[in-house]
Amino acid sequence: MPRIVGHIDLDYFYAQVEEVENPSLKTRPVIVCVFSGRTEDSGVVSTANYVARALGVKAGIPISLAKKKLEGKDPAVIKMVHAKYEAVSERIMSLISTQVDALEPTGIDEAFFDITDRAGGDYEAAAAIAQSIKDSLKHEEGLTSSVGLGRSKAVAKLGSDAKKPDGLTVVKPEDTESFLSPLDVSKLYGVGPKTETALLELGLKTVGDLARADPTELERKIGRKLAAYLVQAASGNDSDQVTPGQGPTQFSRIVTLKRDTRDIGEVVAQLSDALAEVVSKASSSGRSFKTLTAICVLTDLSAHTKNHTFEAPQRDVAKLTEELRKLFAELGESVDKDFRRVGIRISGLSDSRDQVSLSEYIGG
DNA sequence: GTATGCTTTCGGC
DNA sequence: TTACGGCCGAAAGCATAC
Numbered sequence: 001m002p003r004i005v006g007h008i009d010l011d012y013f014y015a016q017v018e019e020v021e022n023p024s025l026k027t028r029p030v031i032v033c034v035f036s037g038r039t040e041d042s043g044v045v046s047t048a049n050y051v052a053r054a055l056g057v058k059a060g061i062p063i064s065l066a067k068k069k070l071e072g073k074d075p076a077v078i079k080m081v082h083a084k085y086e087a088v089s090e091r092i093m094s095l096i097s098t099q100v101d102a103l104e105p106t107g108i109d110e111a112f113f114d115i116t117d118r119a120g121g122d123y124e125a126a127a128a129i130a131q132s133i134k135d136s137l138k139h140e141e142g143l144t145s146s147v148g149l150g151r152s153k154a155v156a157k158l159g160s161d162a163k164k165p166d167g168l169t170v171v172k173p174e175d176t177e178s179f180l181s182p183l184d185v186s187k188l189y190g191v192g193p194k195t196e197t198a199l200l201e202l203g204l205k206t207v208g209d210l211a212r213a214d215p216t217e218l219e220r221k222i223g224r225k226l227a228a229y230l231v232q233a234a235s236g237n238d239s240d241q242v243t244p245g246q247g248p249t250q251f252s253r254i255v256t257l258k259r260d261t262r263d264i265g266e267v268v269a270q271l272s273d274a275l276a277e278v279v280s281k282a283s284s285s286g287r288s289f290k291t292l293t294a295i296c297v298l299t300d301l302s303a304h305t306k307n308h309t310f311e312a313p314q315r316d317v318a319k320l321t322e323e324l325r326k327l328f329a330e331l332g333e334s335v336d337k338d339f340r341r342v343g344i345r346i347s348g349l350s351d352s353r354d355q356v357s358l359s360e361y362i363g364g
Numbered sequence: 365g366t367a368t369g370c371t372t373t374c375g376g377c
Numbered sequence: 378t379t380a381c382g383g384c385c386g387a388a389a390g391c392a393t394a395c
Binding site (some may be wrong): 192193344 | 371
């Protein structure tokens, strides 16, 4: 039976959620913003609706620049409330999960799903299921989404990207090659700027070029593992399965300082709450961690990190604070500008229960 | 040299 | 003319081991 994988992406998610809450916004430019608190308009745009995008405003630009572009256009400037979108996301994922064989969320507003069994391997039936998922999200939450269906994750992902907003792209197995061929290699998962350059040096510009590439030459250029994956993906034959999410692999917090500094004591004091929060977040989700990272963003907005991996899972806040101080001291010596933003990250997460049994095993 | 795993940076929203 | 978050996972860079 042919495999049928889907990828769904909610359109301009945060801004659309705001439109649902207040429908009069729909005809206006809407920007959902993160305010840093440093000055009145200090911060950036997180998401913009399509009305705002048509006026040159997109995610990531400074709020003050966005306001300038939207001058006289009656913009709605909305403060981002993450918990609100998180709650909507949970309801959405739950709605989708009842209509698919397997669901793998990959972000707050997107997910892979598998409907092979439910559709009986039939793409007509699959398209109807996909349409019904879209309809249920529209009906229950008022939200539009863009969906792609295909025989692999790579095809489904490229499908959801092919038509938006409110798109449904069904790539039947026999249409896979003609769909993939003309796309730019940079659209493939696994191809960042470096890999793209490497591929261009081999004369590979499109996904079709990649599918027909000489495997030996490709291996030599980008490594065996990536080459093998890309050749498969480029022909729509990547075999990655849709697997239910395993939860986050890291937790981080970053804050913008009221004023630039490189005083380590001040930085560590500013981050003590954040440290306690991520530690308790990990612990309440049943996991421990081994790696602590200090993050800083300098006055010129360049970002730098420094980390330390403990030999055993670490949750002693005093020890973590001491290490954090050390990491920031090293960061401070390696850079020549003040810190504008500082943060922490914990990673190397593992299941606490496994760790307990492991240390018991070692200890006993 | 290449595979692997860890550290650092990048990029999307 | 400038303007500039917070969080995540992926990609790239690097060290180490064969």
